[in-house]
Amino acid sequence: MNIKFKLTLMSFLQFFVWGAWLITVANYWFGTKNWSGAEFGAIFSTLGISSIVMPALTGIIADKWINAEKLYGILHILGGLALMYIPQVEDPTTFYYVIFAAMLCYMPTISLSNSIAYNILKTNNFDVVKVFPPIRVWGTVGFIAAMWITNLTGNKASYNMFYLSAIAAVILGIYSFTLPKCPPQKLIATDASLGEKLGLNAFKLFGTYKMALFFIFSMFLGGALQLTNMYGDVYLSEFSKVPEYSDSFVVKYSTIIMSISQISETLFILAIPFFLKRFGIKQVMLISMLAWVLRFGLFSFGNPVDGLWMIILSCIVYGMAFDFFNISGSLFVETTTDSKIRSSAQGLFMMMSNGFGAFFGGLISGIVIDKFFTHDGIRDWHSIWLAFAGYALIIAVLFAIFFKHKHNPEAVATVNH
Structure with a gap:
């Protein structure tokens, strides 16, 4: 399979997973479940917490110990399993913790997907500045496609949006193991302090x-x-x-x-x-x-x-x-x-x-x-x-x-x- 096509498919699925529920989850929360607005705000705060905690940690792991594409795949499979459990949830507190677990897995994959694409393109002597943007645009197309499918199938207030997202996440997780290898770069000095490793020196x-x-x-x-x-x-x-x-x-x-x-x-x-x-x-x-x-x-x-x-x-x-x-x-x-x-x-x-x-x-x-x-x-x-x-x-x-x-x-x- 063509390398650019492989990365395009990865980008498409990466944001398809998100687009299947991100825009429509409020309809499920307020309409189907009739839960309160104050608690709903906390659901979206999980994106923020995950963005603070996880990218630096997964970046260190990918830099030192495990192939980036394998870590990427594991995170998507785990996130997919969390999303698959959501339809069984019957109270807002449990929903919060399950979506939080899913976001802890998903949010770092956004930066990891960029790192994987850059690594593979550079290894294969592609002009990253020229080749990457058209690949990344397919991520937005994937997000839009998921939104349209959720709406046109009558599931914009249904738990099926989470199943759609979960299935796409697991497929992407398995698919990522077929991507070209992105071994640890070991760019972080062995004697670097924990603060330096986490980027806290900034x-x-x-x-x-x-x-x-x-x-x-x-x-x-x-x-x-x-x-x-x-x-x-x-x-x-x-x-x-x-x-x-x-x-x-x-x-x-x-x-x-x-x-x-x-x-x-x-x-x-x-x-x-x-x-x-x-x-x-x-x-x-x-x-x-x-x-x-x-x-x-x-x-x-x-x-x-x-x-x-x-x-x-x-x-x-x-x-x-x-x-x-x-x-x-x-x-x-x-x-x-x-x-x-x-x-x-x-x-x-x-x-x-x-x-x-x-x-x-x-x-x-x-x-x-x-x-x-x-x-x-x-x-x-x-x-x-x-x-x-x-x-x-x-x-x-x-x-x-x-x-x-x-x-x-x-x-x-x-x-x-």
Whole structure:
């Protein structure tokens, strides 16, 4: 089998596993199980905790003791078994621990899949910069395909979404053992301290005002990154409670509508080099923050009939909001940190945004929605999205005022090249 095709299939299945349940789990939680909103926020916080704890640990294991593709396969099989158990769960506390176990296995496979692809492509003398992006795009296609299958088969509120995800995870786990070998690199010095092995030496960057500010803003914006993944599908589905919208396309095919967000991601990734060269990293990150304001604001005022254009535009804006922040933030770290701690610094950026940010964002949003915006079991989505938009706007204004960074087109061009 062609190496590029093998890696493309790996990328497709990697995100198919996630897309089968991530966007639709709220429908299962609120609709099928009728559990509370405060506890639901904790479910998404497991993504954050897993992103903080696991990637560094599995990175060390893959660097020193076990082939990366084998570790990758074992994690997917274990995660698949956890997902397969979810339909048997009858209380929210057990659900939390089972999904937490699944995420402890799944989240590190995202970075491992990149490492495996880079390793195999380099070993086979491929131009990684040229060849990897088209392979990675199939990951987004896999995510979209899983969303569509879940919706079109009538399972957007059914436990079958977890079976679909689990089967894909186990298949991917077994398939990974057929990939070319990625032996331990043993790049970590034997006399390195535990702090160095875990990348904790990058925390010294907090001693620099500019970097400390960057990481703090990354955490606060990271709190917004998963909010529409958490609540977007159930928000659209709950328009069914309004008689004039109950039979609308949006209600029936809410997951397909939400998939426009992922389609948008693939398009905005291609636009990033132009925006970075033209506006610079700070401006691109600010554009991302303002795009989050739009994302939430448009959801607040949209509806399935005369406000449908706002819902669709919100989904299109998502690609800019999500990608511009993640990629420009990563490039900022790449161009402003010492090469000796650059990998650790990238890990710290992910830890602050997708780790601590996602953890607090998931936890606090669930509590806030349950306490202030839910009345007699009915969620006030207009006010919920408006509150999220206000949160993103405050971050954007503070970032524009306090974060100082001079645009250097040459540094950006060098990284892009």
